[in-house]
Amino acid sequence: MSGFDDNPFGDNPFQDPSIQQATKNSANNPARGLEDYNPFEDTPQNQRPTTVPISPTDAFDPMVRGAANPPQYGSTGNPSPAVMSPTQEIPPPYAKPMSQQNAPQISTEELQRRQEELERKARELERREEELRNTPFNARKNNWPPLPQIIPIQPCFYQDINVDIPVEFQRIVRYLYYIWILHTAVLIANVLVFVLRLTILSFTDYFGSFFTAIIYLVVFTPTSYVCWFRPAYKAFRSDSSFNFMVFFFIFFFQFITSLALSTKLYGACGIYDGIVVINSGGAASVVIGILVLIVGIAFVLIAALDLYLLVKVHRIYRSTGASFAKAQQEFATGVMRNEHHRFIAGEFVTLLVYYSCIV
Numbered sequence: 001m002s003g004f005d006d007n008p009f010g011d012n013p014f015q016d017p018s019i020q021q022a023t024k025n026s027a028n029n030p031a032r033g034l035e036d037y038n039p040f041e042d043t044p045q046n047q048r049p050t051t052v053p054i055s056p057t058d059a060f061d062p063m064v065r066g067a068a069n070p071p072q073y074g075s076t077g078n079p080s081p082a083v084m085s086p087t088q089e090i091p092p093p094y095a096k097p098m099s100q101q102n103a104p105q106i107s108t109e110e111l112q113r114r115q116e117e118l119e120r121k122a123r124e125l126e127r128r129e130e131e132l133r134n135t136p137f138n139a140r141k142n143n144w145p146p147l148p149q150i151i152p153i154q155p156c157f158y159q160d161i162n163v164d165i166p167v168e169f170q171r172i173v174r175y176l177y178y179i180w181i182l183h184t185a186v187l188i189a190n191v192l193v194f195v196l197r198l199t200i201l202s203f204t205d206y207f208g209s210f211f212t213a214i215i216y217l218v219v220f221t222p223t224s225y226v227c228w229f230r231p232a233y234k235a236f237r238s239d240s241s242f243n244f245m246v247f248f249f250i251f252f253f254q255f256i257t258s259l260a261l262s263t264k265l266y267g268a269c270g271i272y273d274g275i276v277v278i279n280s281g282g283a284a285s286v287v288i289g290i291l292v293l294i295v296g297i298a299f300v301l302i303a304a305l306d307l308y309l310l311v312k313v314h315r316i317y318r319s320t321g322a323s324f325a326k327a328q329q330e331f332a333t334g335v336m337r338n339e340h341h342r343f344i345a346g347e348f349v350t351l352l353v354y355y356s357c358i359v
Contacts, residue, residue, distance in 0.1 A: 142156060143157075144156070145157075164233070165237055172236070175309060179305055179309060183224060183254075183302060186295065186298045187220060187221065188217060190261075191210070191213045193295055197210075197277070201277075208266075212266055213267045216267055220257075227250045232251075235247060235317075251309075255306040255310060258299050258302045259299075259300075261299045262296050262298075262302075269292040270292075270296040273292055274292035274293030274296050277292050
């Protein structure tokens with residue numbers, strides 16, 4: 001038991017010199033407490049921090065702040081926060097803008113005129129709305145031929161290449177329309193040259209040819225438009241094989257007719273006829289013969305253009321996948337869909353059955 005250490009943590013903490021010094025001082029002066037403790041009492045005098053006292057005159061210096069001279073709030077010295085007093089400024093007088101000052105004064109007559117104009121426009125809008133309500137949906141008004149308003153006849157067809165025809169086919173359709181116009185122009189020139197031959201050369205033998213030329217103009221112009229241009233127009237518009245077939249059939253005869261008119265056909269100024277008139281002698285005959293020859297050459301050029309367009313349209317027709325079988329199917333479908341065609345076909349079949357029973 002003599003070797004037993006009663007302190008398992010090592011040295012005795014009370015053997016520390018600082019603790020012994022503190023306990024010694026407390027023992028010498030028991031009344032001395034924590035209030036009288038001065039940590040700098042053991043520090044030499046030259047190493048202690050010094051304080052500079054304020055003189056009585058500096059204590060009330062306005063530049064020196066402290067407990068004796070606190071900051072003053074307000075002019076009277078009252079420690080109250082500053083309050084901003086609102087300022088009363090008189091706004092400037094209202095002035096009208098220059099645009100209002102320079103605006104012209106509208107008189108009563110002007111206001112009445114504008115009111116009447118607005119009422120007129122309102123009536124016009126009501127009239128158009130009434131027309132739209134009474135018009136069938138998507139109905140397009142015919143615009144061809146473009147006849148003057150004074151003529152009581154209304155246009156028969158609707159034609160607008162930019163609207164109806166696809167973009168890739170608009171050029172060829174315009175070419176067909178231009179060649180139709182050229183056909184009409186040459187037929188008119190043919191009639192005019194016959195008039196010159198009757199009036200200048202006094203050839204009474206040409207009266208029959210003159211009236212025949214008028215018949216060509218009156219008959220060929222509308223029939224060519226209806227029989228081959230309109231089928232071509234509808235063929236390119238709706239990709240109709242049946243209309244393509246009609247165009248090829250009629251336009252080929254148009255080509256043959258142009259060739260016949262260019263050579264020597266009754267009622268036409270052909271090339272052969274022009275040579276005969278030139279050889280008849282006289283200055284007037286030469287001039288008229290040249291005009292006849294020009295008309296004959298124009299018929300030849302038109303025939304060449306007809307052949308070119310016929311071949312070009314046929315190539316387009318072959319590239320679209322159309323065929324004769326498709327044309328037959330379209331024809332049968334169109335006949336069965338049309339009420340008048342069905343009625344005629346039914347009457348025809350009834351007559352056939354009736355006569356077969358009689359026989």
